[in-house]
Amino acid sequence: MKQFFITLVVASLATIGYGQTAIGVKGNDPFLTFNVFANVKSGGNYNVEYFPELILPNVGVFANVRFASHFAFQPELMYKQEAISFQRENENLERGDRHFIRFNSIEMPMLLHIQGNNPFRGFGQIGVGPKFLMRATYSERQKSARTDISRYFNSTQLVFHLGGGVMWETRKWIFMADGRFSGSISDISSDSYNPYLDFKDATSVYLSFSVGVGYKIR
Template sequence: MKRFLTTILWLCAAYLGFAQTAIGVKINSPASTFTIITPIQSMEGYNVEYFGKTGVVNSGLFLRMPIKTHFASQIELMYKREAIPYRPEGSDLKLQDRRHIRFDYLEMPFLLQFEGKKWFRGFGQIGLAPKVLLLASYSEKQNSEKFNMTQYFNKILFTFHVGGGVMWEIPKWIFTADARFSMNLTPITDQEHVPHLYFKDAKSYYFAISIGAGLKLPKNKNEEPAIQEPAYPSNEEPVYQEVKEEPIPQEAKEEAAPQEVKEAE
């Protein structure tokens, strides 16, 4: 697990060395978040009626880097809660009185995005994600005491992601709104006996609408500064400095005169 997280951090650091990398936050809309876990059945001898709309807030960070025209990669680190509010089939228990099983995950999607070129554009995305179970809990009612059930479920799952949305890009910021569907590629548990519900071979299906905002980072290139040659004015004539000759002292003239006479003789 440590090696895996180290690899993730190394990749994130590598991304920061490229132009136009953006780092930001995103959050889902609780009113448009749904989770379905199937197939499940009661371990207590009655049929189960469960509900996908959970109204939970999931949020996290993203790191986005354009690869080439129309393509970009995005890594996310998201807190994600999936929950099953359920009741005996045919009963009229309200949400606050239903039994709840909750799963708290740390999910890390690796996404490939394909997009338009304009400043306001649509995009699609597809990718895979490891999903680490932080806590699984059970409660008799929505707000009653919670009991730890983590030991009954797989600690690491893998999920498939697909979705799309729109992006608004300005010089220093990007803003996104997207819809995402994800599903487990691996089962929630391999155990035959789990308290309350039978989860053997069950998988989760998740849908959410999210918004995000990211800051575009400056370039980080190790380039030597260009050497600039001195610029000479082309429209100006060169200026010459006048040199004045100083008069020879009288003593020097008298000493030089006898030497000239000797040379003449």
Template sequence: MCIIHLFWLLTSILNLAVAQKAIGVKLNNPLFYGGAPGTLRAVNDEKIEVEGHWGIFNAGLFARFPLKKHWAVHTELLLKNERAKYTYTLYKQEMIAPYFAYYYLDVPVLLQYETREPAINPNAIRPFVQVGFSPKFLLKANYFSSQLDAEQNVYPYFNKVVFTTQIGGGVLWQTEKLFLLADMRISVNLTPVAGIVRGIDFSNGRSYTITFSGAVGYKLPLVSLQKNLTN
């Protein structure tokens, strides 16, 4: 709940600096979502093979704040699901690969540059690029294995906050009331998701994800900076 309060505090602060904003929902396309946990190592020094994760559905909220001419600030509050699947090479044919599943509240803050100035033709399709950072707050972490009767909670062994850098691009289009956006984004962890968990060392792994998403939002009425300050 504190993270949600921080998100809306950020939107309130930015509201003092801009004339108009848009808020809405964002969904990724599972067919165009993929990622990998990076380099993992077995603590017993046995060779392991690591697999990525694909076809996962994520969703959340976004808020967009135009700045000056081509620039805008884009923030999100997303539920994100990531996985790390591995097998010991020596026993690959004899076992079903176990995996870790970890779930985050992802809060990216991105600076966005639009190639066309909105004031000139606000209804035109505008390509953009964006770059920024994101703290990811751990919500849940589980371990799955065919040798266990049920999933195992490994939340205590994972880092509670992970920092990422993000870069992407896409197109946006707006009407008088609606705001539509489609983007492709790459997110790379700057810090590890965990240390040693169930005999697997995550400390040198820097996971990444690539995702294609769509968003639809509502453009809030124009409010002048002077009116904000006087109220």
């Protein structure tokens, strides 16, 4: 898988040298970001209830390379936070009293844009990309001290992306707003032992709304 990721990154960097290219920054609205995990199991001999989380940052930089009238390539380098809160079954805790596991990652979506020709236009996007885990932590409560549990998770994952949005293009700038579905397509963890939750068969779904601005360098 590492060779695949390296090839993907090299091809992305090479593509930036062709076509109309804009470099920019983008970020999500944390209040319009939704993260849920599926197929998570208890790490002990008891049942658990787990919950989706909101208010998660996803920010970074992008390049938009238009190589044909209706197509563009957009590689991104993004900081991403994911989270899951959980409790024992029927424990009925307030959100702030639940247990939390958080994931901080660097993500590199490689996206194909299919778009119109007008200065103000819609676009669809689809692609894959690697996600590199920086740190995974556990906390007894939402705001209590965090324990590093990164060793229980795979350091690299492959993620699928699908979405769409609108773009406004001027002579020197592009402005974008888009919604995106992202889902893990490789294992989050290869280790069935975890003292808190078992992620061996788990998948992650991330829904976000982002805005971005880019400056045309060619």
